[in-house]
Amino acid sequence: MKVLVLGSGGREHAFAWKLSQSDKLDKLYVAPGNAGTKELAENVNIDPNDFEKVRTFVLDKAIDMVIVGPEDPLVNGIHDFFLADEKLKQVAVIGPEKAAAEMEGSKDFAKDFMARHNIPTSQYRSITSENLEEGYEFLETLKAPYVLKADGLAAGKGVLIIEDLEEAKNSLKEMIGGMFGAASATVVIEEFLSGIELSVFVLTDGKNYKVLAEAKDYKRIGEGDTGLNTGGMGAISPVHFANEEFMSKVEERVIKPTIDGFQKDKTPFVGFVFIGLMKVGDDPFVIEYNVRMGDPETEVVLPRIKSDFLELMIAVADKKLDQFELELDERTVTTVMLVAGGYPEAYEKGKTISGIDQVTDSIVFHAGTTSKNNEVVTNGGRVIAVSSYGDTINSALKKSFNSAEKIQFEGKNYRKDIGFDLQ
Template sequence: MKVAVIGNGGREHAIAWKLSQSKRVKKIYCIPGNGGTALENKCENIDMKNIDEIINFVRKNNIELTIVGPEKYLVEGIVDEFKKEGLNIIGPNKKVSMLEGSKIYAKNFAKKYGVQTAKYKDFKDYNIAVDYIKTVRFPIVIKADGLAGGKGVIISKNFSEAKKTLNDFMNNDVFLGAGKNVLIEEYLEGYEMSIFILLDGENYKIFQTAKDHKKILEGEKGLNTGGMGAISPHPKLSMELMDKIKEKIIEPTISGIKEEKLNYNGILFIGLMIQENEPYLLEYNVRFGDPETQAMLPLLETDLLEIFNHIIEKKLDKINIKWKDNISCCVVLAAKGYPIKYEKGNEIKTNIDSYVFHAGTILKDGKLLTNGGRVLSIVDFGRNIKEARKRVYNKIKRIEFKDKYYRKDIGIM
């Protein structure tokens, strides 16, 4: 088979790497790919971003399956356009993708179908929102309604912080339209968990769990990022907690999807807050997470192509997904200044190539150069988190580029 992977991050490199291990995969087109996929086995980078261009390329090259990494393409309706052409693609359609494309839509969906989530109100008017925060108990959580690259969530400790956030989102338009409408939620105290579900339109299967570290600074402080590291599976997941997650989060979500006739095909990423051993929905994402994917896939023993084919054929109930009995740790190496301002074009020097997934890199004149804020995801695993952390941080010592930055506490709960 020839397959295509759309996207240029660490998540897409990890997907392409895992697909390359399948005996049934002949060629992988990475659209547009990065410096790592340019060097990956069976992979070729194709520099295009327009949906119509991608469809024409897939059709002309007889590509039998396409996997979408970034949410942007899904929200824009790439799946709908592929389906019109009779092309196989992994991902939900435009209507379903509103579960990620609009946090207000997602919260209203959760409320309608009884998914346990934080209390909230949504606002389209700045002045009304400011009047509301005069009445609340702090801290509160303010979320941009639309896509903001994982950065549109701010915890405000007092009125002045909250007012500034609302002004930045709604008036200064720091997220280019995504923050014009906002959610204001009660603050939940606990720990976060990511759980990934596969759906084929009829069946669903739990894929894996992970713990993401979103803040730029150690101790979960500073600005939100796209993710500075992850561990998988989540070390605090018990059978009792999983039963609650199924009952109060997953089952009502699946019921709502069926009730709304959303015909969901692909990956559903559910972000949770666990407060006093009770799960609360934080958000839905309609694709694999980044950097959770980089942490999860090295543990996967089942052929990823077979999993995707079972989604296409609506036979998820027929496949048994197997995992290594280990825990993995992924640490993101970023460019100093991320997520605000950072340099590009610095040479990367390394003598390791196992479980190193590229994100903000480019291959130019035979050299690997930095080309983004999150540069590399470094992964390793072990019998426990202590062993996994030791291995991954030893690897990091052997990778150099100018102004390399990473958190030292990934995997510490």
């Protein structure tokens, strides 16, 4: 089978790593890929959002399956584009159609979906310039801290959590005024939920589903969960507080009504459902949905899948997921993200990376890297994810931290306290 993976990050390198282990794989392409995917597949210099170029490539190379990594092409309707084309509609696309991708493309859409299908979540209001006063009034009914979310895609950074009421009101006005561009023309104000976060990853063929694994990621740049939000500084799977009783509640109250909701709303969903949860007491509440695998959670979830990943994707495409026997590794996997100096604010690219070949106890997933003059150099804010297996969180983390020290580039930064709240 010939497979094209769309994307260039750590998630896509993890996909390529897992797919390349399958006997069913004949040829693997990644567009545009990075220095890590180059070792496993053929990188193709195509923007995943340039659907016409993707179309030409898929037809030229007789691609059988397209796995969409990032959210942008899905929200922009790449699956619909394939289905509307006589020559492309037989190609399997792993990723939802545009209508269902609004679950990530619009926070307001997702909240409305949850309300409609009785899925537990926090109180909220959606605010635009037209009802700004209503926003101020709703903030006054809430207790601090105040949560403001850009409705649209903002690269994982369109969320503010503010302690002071007046500051929250001012920030609401600034967001609507363009703080996050068009993404915050609508702002969703949410009640703050106090608990511990985790993410649950579900794969669906539109009717059947499999729960892949749960993970916990660390979004803040600073140790002790301080500082600015990032795309993610590390992750751990499994999460010990997500015990059988809790996960049973997640399945009954969240996963089943979500998958059923897609069918009731006639919004076809084929692919990965990322469910961001808050465990409040012993109960799950949904914070957000994403319509693809998370990053860096993919770098701990995929290593735990013992089954043939391409066979799993084929089962999704053939709508036979209920017949697939998913096997997970019971060991803990941890990943630590090495980031560029200055990230998540201004940072430089093009820094030479060394020491990757010295890593023996971990899997090195490239995120923001590229090849230049036969060297691997930095090409993004989040540069490399270092994933390790262990019988315990501590043993896995020790390997990841030791391996992180072996990899060098100017300005390298990483959190040394991943998992601090799970010990």
